[in-house]
Amino acid sequence: MTTLSPTPDLRLRRTRAVRFKRCGPAFVAAIAYVDPGNVVTNMTAGARYGTKLLWVVVLATVIAGPVQYLAAKLGATTGRSLPQLIAGRYSPPRRLAYWAQAEIVSIATDLAEVVGAAIALHLLFAVPLPLGGVIAAASGAVLLALGDRWGERFLRRVSAASLAVIGGAFLMCLLIVPPAPIELASGLAPSLPGGGALVLAAGIVGATIMPHAVHVHTDLARGHRRLASHRTDVMTAMLIAGMTNAMMLVVGASALRGSVGEDFSGIASELAERIGPAAQVAFLVALLVSGVTSTAVGTQSGAVVMNGLLLRPVPALARRLATVLPVVILLAVGVPPVTMLIVSQVVLAVGLPLVLVPMLSLTSSRSVMGARVNHRAVTAAMSLVTAAVVVLDAALLVDVLLD
Numbered sequence: 001m002t003t004l005s006p007t008p009d010l011r012l013r014r015t016r017a018v019r020f021k022r023c024g025p026a027f028v029a030a031i032a033y034v035d036p037g038n039v040v041t042n043m044t045a046g047a048r049y050g051t052k053l054l055w056v057v058v059l060a061t062v063i064a065g066p067v068q069y070l071a072a073k074l075g076a077t078t079g080r081s082l083p084q085l086i087a088g089r090y091s092p093p094r095r096l097a098y099w100a101q102a103e104i105v106s107i108a109t110d111l112a113e114v115v116g117a118a119i120a121l122h123l124l125f126a127v128p129l130p131l132g133g134v135i136a137a138a139s140g141a142v143l144l145a146l147g148d149r150w151g152e153r154f155l156r157r158v159s160a161a162s163l164a165v166i167g168g169a170f171l172m173c174l175l176i177v178p179p180a181p182i183e184l185a186s187g188l189a190p191s192l193p194g195g196g197a198l199v200l201a202a203g204i205v206g207a208t209i210m211p212h213a214v215h216v217h218t219d220l221a222r223g224h225r226r227l228a229s230h231r232t233d234v235m236t237a238m239l240i241a242g243m244t245n246a247m248m249l250v251v252g253a254s255a256l257r258g259s260v261g262e263d264f265s266g267i268a269s270e271l272a273e274r275i276g277p278a279a280q281v282a283f284l285v286a287l288l289v290s291g292v293t294s295t296a297v298g299t300q301s302g303a304v305v306m307n308g309l310l311l312r313p314v315p316a317l318a319r320r321l322a323t324v325l326p327v328v329i330l331l332a333v334g335v336p337p338v339t340m341l342i343v344s345q346v347v348l349a350v351g352l353p354l355v356l357v358p359m360l361s362l363t364s365s366r367s368v369m370g371a372r373v374n375h376r377a378v379t380a381a382m383s384l385v386t387a388a389v390v391v392l393d394a395a396l397l398v399d400v401l402l403d
Helices: 006-019 025-034 035-048 053-077 082-087 092-125 131-152 153-177 181-186 197-208 212-221 227-255 264-275 278-310 316-332 337-351 355-364 366-372 376-402
Strands: none
Touching: 006 092, 025 035, 025 053, 025 082, 025 153, 025 227, 025 278, 035 092, 035 197, 035 227, 035 264, 035 337, 053 082, 053 197, 053 212, 053 227, 053 355, 053 366, 053 376, 082 092, 082 212, 082 227, 082 278, 082 355, 092 131, 092 212, 092 264, 092 278, 092 337, 092 355, 131 153, 131 181, 131 278, 131 316, 153 227, 153 264, 153 278, 181 264, 197 337, 197 376, 212 278, 227 264, 264 278, 278 316, 316 376, 337 355, 337 376, 355 366
């Protein structure tokens, strides 16, 4: 009996399908790494210090990889999300207290994301900020509803497409104002070039490694038990997110050096004035896509937290409104966007250790992980990473409060 070989077109389609399947849970989590908070922090770092803090972006990406892999390993091994595992180990008062802070962190996460999308809509289409916030929140809810209907793969594809759009927009800006190779190389040498650089470095790390990315990743990884697939998934997604963050900083260094704009509107105005309206439009499109997609991920994180810690089913509409409604209200009453961004930074700085420490403890427990328990060297290394992240977040917190 003769076996027919697949035609070249069929082999190509199969290859593309396999590649697309590799866009796993890490691509959804990676959206948190290129959200509007990352945009403003990285571009401000470039505008103030050129490429001198590029090494911090690289370091944050290197740290983020193991963090997200541990999140994936925890969900894949136990079949439960981090909030579900915490709920099973905490007494009711501690569980509810943990839920309260996690819910506040989810709301703070959506602050930067909804605000970024609202400002992009305002500058692109003259949409009033409160209405822009409603549109951003509704768009995120629609993405989640479609994900509920069409499956997890839909959200993964949307996340991968969003990463491509955001990265492409900043790549276009770099093609207009390309950096000098020697400047890029000098930015990879660790240094802190002056007053405020340490705090801004802490801001870069804090905007990169975020609590809701861990919560979502543990939940999405539950149906995928192969750790080799998770390693490939995390490495690919973090590499793309890291390159996008690096491009944000380099665009700030190349196009905004010495500028005074340190919020979304200021950055957009400076881009239009210095390198033209095309760069401004590319920036605003990236900001809009980033804001809407990351709002969906942030809202999903709130649902994971609520379902895992309240130990009872919560209607989807209630879960989503609980996360984004406070942000829309703040926009409607006229709270300045810059103030909201500062508040979100403070809350995230407090909430991150409350995610990293339990996750490291659980993945280092043989009773939880069995044969997949962390090696002692991994536990030691991640303990140092967690301590370093906590110290950097504390520096950011102290600076914001004193300022």
